[in-house]
Amino acid sequence: MPDRLKIPDNLSINDLVEKVKKYSTHKDLDLIWLAYETAKAAHAEQKRVSGAPYIIHPLAAAYILAGMRLDVQLVAAALLHDVPEDTNVTIEEIEKDFGKDIAGMVSGITKLGKLKYRGMERYMENLRKMFVAMAEDVRVMIIKFADRVHNLTTLSALPEDKRYRIALESLEIYAPIANRLGMGEFRGLLEDLSFPYVFPKEYQKVKEIQDRMFTEGETLIEKILTMLRKELKESQVKLIDLHGRRKQLYSFYQKLLRKGWDSDKVYDVIALRVILKDVSDCYATLGIIHKLWRPLKGRIKDYIAQPKPNGYQSLHTTVFYDEGKIVEFQIRTQEMHNDAEFGVAAHWHYDEFGIKQPAKNIRWAEDLAAIQKEVLNNVGDLEQLKIDFFKNRIFVFTPKGDVIDLPEDATPVDFAYHIHTEIGNRCSGVKINDSLASLSTPLKSGDVIEIIIDKNRKTPSQDWIKFVKTHLARNHIKNALKTAEHDSWLKFVLPKRKQRI
Ligand code: MN
Numbered sequence: 003m004p005d006r007l008k009i010p011d012n013l014s015i016n017d018l019v020e021k022v023k024k025y026s027t028h029k030d031l032d033l034i035w036l037a038y039e040t041a042k043a044a045h046a047e048q049k050r051v052s053g054a055p056y057i058i059h060p061l062a063a064a065y066i067l068a069g070m071r072l073d074v075q076l077v078a079a080a081l082l083h084d085v086p087e088d089t090n091v092t093i094e095e096i097e098k099d100f101g102k103d104i105a106g107m108v109s110g111i112t113k114l115g116k117l118k119y120r121g122m123e124r125y126m127e128n129l130r131k132m133f134v135a136m137a138e139d140v141r142v143m144i145i146k147f148a149d150r151v152h153n154l155t156t157l158s159a160l161p162e163d164k165r166y167r168i169a170l171e172s173l174e175i176y177a178p179i180a181n182r183l184g185m186g187e188f189r190g191l192l193e194d195l196s197f198p199y200v201f202p203k204e205y206q207k208v209k210e211i212q213d214r215m216f217t218e219g220e221t222l223i224e225k226i227l228t229m230l231r232k233e234l235k236e237s238q239v240k241l242i243d244l245h246g247r248r249k250q251l252y253s254f255y256q257k258l259l260r261k262g263w264d265s266d267k268v269y270d271v272i273a274l275r276v277i278l279k280d281v282s283d284c285y286a287t288l289g290i291i292h293k294l295w296r297p298l299k300g301r302i303k304d305y306i307a308q309p310k311p312n313g314y315q316s317l318h319t320t321v322f323y324d325e326g327k328i329v330e331f332q333i334r335t336q337e338m339h340n341d342a343e344f345g346v347a348a349h350w351h352y353d354e355f356g357i358k359q360p361a362k363n364i365r366w367a368e369d370l371a372a373i374q375k376e377v378l379n380n381v382g383d384l385e386q387l388k389i390d391f392f393k394n395r396i397f398v399f400t401p402k403g404d405v406i407d408l409p410e411d412a413t414p415v416d417f418a419y420h421i422h423t424e425i426g427n428r429c430s431g432v433k434i435n436d437s438l439a440s441l442s443t444p445l446k447s448g449d450v451i452e453i454i455i456d457k458n459r460k461t462p463s464q465d466w467i468k469f470v471k472t473h474l475a476r477n478h479i480k481n482a483l484k485t486a487e488h489d490s491w492l493k494f495v496l497p498k499r500k501q502r503i
Contacts, residue, residue, distance in 0.1 A: 003191060007069040009062050009155065018061060021068035022077060025352040030074040033100075034064075037078040040099065044089035052159035060084055062155075063148040070187065070343075072144070073350040079107035080145045086112045110135045110142035111149075129175060130395065130407065136179075137397050137405040143179065144347050147188045150176055154195035169199035173252075184312045184345025193252035201255075208255045215271050216248060219329075223272060226323055230276070233290050242336055243277040269301070269320045270330040277339050281306060284333045288317050291331055295321035298328065306338070314342055396447040406451075411444040412471045415462075418453045419475040426475060427482050430456035442469040461486040 003009075010017055015038045022034055041060050048056035064080040078100065086093050086108060093112065097105035114131050136143045150172055157165045173196040180189040198205040223246050234241050249257075249271050261267040278284050284306060291297075301320035309315045317333040334342070344351045395407045398417060406420055414434070419426030431454035432439055445451065462479045470476050 007066050013061055018065050025071045026074055033074055033078050037081040041081045041085055044085045044091045062152040066148040066151055071352045075103055076141055076350055079104045080148055082108045083111045083145055107141055110139055134405050140346050151191050165199050169196035172196040173200055187343045190250040194250055197252045211265050219272050239283050239286050240279050246272055246274050269328050273330040273332050276333045277336055284317055287333050295323050297321050398445050398449045398451050401452045409471050413469055414441050415466050415470050416472045416475045417451050419478050423478050425453055426478055427462050428455045428459045429453045
């Protein structure tokens with residue numbers, strides 16, 4: 003773990019407060035204290051499997067988020083994240099003391115529930131819940147990552163089969179989601195902490211290779227850094243930061259697999275990061291680097307002009323620095339750097355000047371559909387188990403922003419029955435993203451659906467059966483039609499009663 007996130011042995015509330023102090027106000031600190039006292043009192047009777055007092059766990063999750071300089075609302079919610087699930091304190095009480103925002107996050111985490119490892123079906127159920135929670139408030143996922151990272155650091159206290167299961171799930175599900183959300187730092191932590199439990203032998207081997215390469219390269223790297231510093235100064239390019247970073251172990255392993263274990267073909271085992279004021283300085287620096295060292299053909303990548311799908315931006319180049327020795331440079335602005343480390347969480351991250359980045363306009367549900375597919379590709383034995391529980395789901399929204407998940411190609415009628423039987427029976431039209439549409443239109447992830455109701459209508463249309471996709475809708479329609487038929491038959495055979503006044 004990077005130093006600023008490393009959890010001290012005897013982690014205390016003071017450690018957390020010190021971290022938060024670096025980027026926050028006094029009022030924020032009061033909130034942290036209050037959340038801590040509440041959680042501590044609530045968990046007083048509980049212990050971790052390791053025997054440690056339970057409060058250590060939420061404290062550590064909060065500490066990781068504070069190490070990333072994330073908003074105190076998030077940090078406070080992390081302190082409270084296991085309270086409603088495990089103790090007598092309710093969400094209502096949390097809302098009373100901490101307000102709607104924090105209570106909403108805590109409730110999101112509680113809905114996810116404690117993950118219990120009971121076979122594939124349960125696993126998929128968890129996954130589905132996770133996507134719904136994430137679509138509602140992505141911060142829930144950020145807290146969940148911190149929760150998981152701490153659990154991974156204490157995995158050795160658990161029995162072996164559980165260790166493997168948790169580590170595997172982190173690798174197959176959590177890490178790819180973090181990646182898709184652009185959260186490089188969390189992805190790296192989740193992967194590297196899980197790696198030794200899932201692939202112990204490979205882990206040892208990869209670690210040895212990397213250590214060797216790192217020792218060999220270290221002094222030369224220092225030389226390169228000094229040379230570049232000097233040259234940038236002479237060209238009057240203002241450097242914000244320059245550091246060497248070691249490739250994360252699991253991602254090194256993935257690359258080794260792709261390159262047939264030929265470590266000479268992995269050029270970014272150590273990469274040098276150059277952080278600059280603005281984009282034009284980035285291009286100027288690329289030129290300076292190429293003037294100093296000869297670039298490798300086909301290794302100059304402009305992810306500034308053409309960002310990666312997860313939004314990653316940087317200039318990459320690989321150069322020869324010494325008799326066939328090779329090193330990679332990653333050149334970026336501070337904002338790009340924060341984005342690469344924090345991804346969507348960058349909006350809740352405070353930089354050294356106490357400034358948060360504006361919210362990025364991210365089309366959540368659309369992204370979620372893509373993330374879903376990617377994650378499912380990672381889950382190895384899924385096909386074999388033939389569970390399509392989660393496959394091909396879409397996420398749509400009510401006008402109030404509630405998330406409803408439906409099977410792919412579900413229609414507004416499916417949506418209506420999902421909300422309420424009567425809404426289904428009486429629906430007469432629909433607005434999809436504010437425009438009128440036909441009731442048979444296949445819905446797409448991200449659509450906002452507003453059902454138009456005809457209050458006088460009592461029965462659904464026979465035609466709907468032809469296009470609905472869910473059993474729920476189909477059954478409701480059939481039942482309603484049957485009842486209606488029965489009623490009209492009754493009307494026919496029974497004489498009309500006089501209405502009483
Ligand atoms: Mn937890």
